[in-house]
Amino acid sequence: MPSAVIDARNVQLTLGRAPARVEVLRGIDLSVGDGDSVALLGPSGSGKSSLMAVLAGLERASAGEVSVAGLDFSALDEDALAVARRGRIGIVLQAFHLLPTMTALENVAVPLELAGEADAFSRAAAELAAVGLAARTGHYPAQLSGGEQQRVAIARALVGRPALLFADEPTGNLDTATGSQIMDLLFERQRASGATMVVITHDPALARRCARVVELADGRIVADRRAA
Numbered sequence: 094m095p096s097a098v099i100d101a102r103n104v105q106l107t108l109g110r111a112p113a114r115v116e117v118l119r120g121i122d123l124s125v126g127d128g129d130s131v132a133l134l135g136p137s138g139s140g141k142s143s144l145m146a147v148l149a150g151l152e153r154a155s156a157g158e159v160s161v162a163g164l165d166f167s168a169l170d171e172d173a174l175a176v177a178r179r180g181r182i183g184i185v186l187q188a189f190h191l192l193p194t195m196t197a198l199e200n201v202a203v204p205l206e207l208a209g210e211a212d213a214f215s216r217a218a219a220e221l222a223a224v225g226l227a228a229r230t231g232h233y234p235a236q237l238s239g240g241e242q243q244r245v246a247i248a249r250a251l252v253g254r255p256a257l258l259f260a261d262e263p264t265g266n267l268d269t270a271t272g273s274q275i276m277d278l279l280f281e282r283q284r285a286s287g288a289t290m291v292v293i294t295h296d297p298a299l300a301r302r303c304a305r306v307v308e309l310a311d312g313r314i315v316a317d318r319r320a321a
């Protein structure tokens with residue numbers, strides 16, 4: 094059996110305090126194999142971003158078990174989770190979230206510097222070259238187009254060679270042509286790095302390119318199918 098990079102059992106997430114408590118995730122069972130690409134679909138409010146947050150170690154599940162890249166996240170406190178994310182998990186968000194006072198190169202080097210890697214800048218430069226931005230390393234985010242900023246964000250997410258790459262609406266802020274280029278790049282870099290990828294999307298074109306589609310509704314998985 095191929096090893097599972099994500100193994101989630103009966104994951105529940107309850108947020109807020111009474112009387113505004115919301116059962117956001119209501120018993121999620123999900124296993125994702127090494128190197129797979131999964132699209133996470135579902136209506137607004139169905140729990141997609143919350144599930145990503147739990148699987149990425151950004152949010153602790155209220156109940157259930159979450160194991161990622163061989164590590165039991167349920168057993169870790171928040172500090173230990175922050176350390177566990179490094180080198181295991183990369184995240185690309187809709188709004189890029191680059192640090193505005195840092196150049197593209199510095200933005201990509203940040204995760205490696207935090208991890209104390211001596212070759213942070215040379216690896217960051219190589220990763221920027223791999224996303225087609227060798228000529229833009231000294232640019233600040235405000236000097237880059239939306240598509241270029243998302244390329245930087247992809248480089249930053251992958252520079253630590255994570256086992257798992259999450260993308261939350263990665264093309265949501267881009268026009269169709271640029272979004273399509275970013276999609277190509279995301280899959281190309283995923284394949285090259287061997288990372289497992291989970292993509293939250295409303296975009297049918299993006300979902301179709303994933304090997305597997307998992308659909309959420311009201312905090313539960315309601316469909317799970319592989320591409321033909």
Ligand SMILES: Nc1ncnc2c1ncn2[C@@H]1O[C@H](COP(=O)(O)OP(=O)(O)OP(=O)(O)O)[C@@H](O)[C@H]1O
Nearest residue numbers: 108109115117135136137138139140141142143144
């Ligand atoms: N901190 C919070 N406190 C209470 N409820 C919350 C909190 N964060 C999220 N929720 C609720 O959890 C539910 C799931 O939210 P989530 O953002 O995961 O959905 P989503 O499927 O990603 O939606 P979208 O497609 O609109 O981004 C929503 O009903 C939301 O209102």
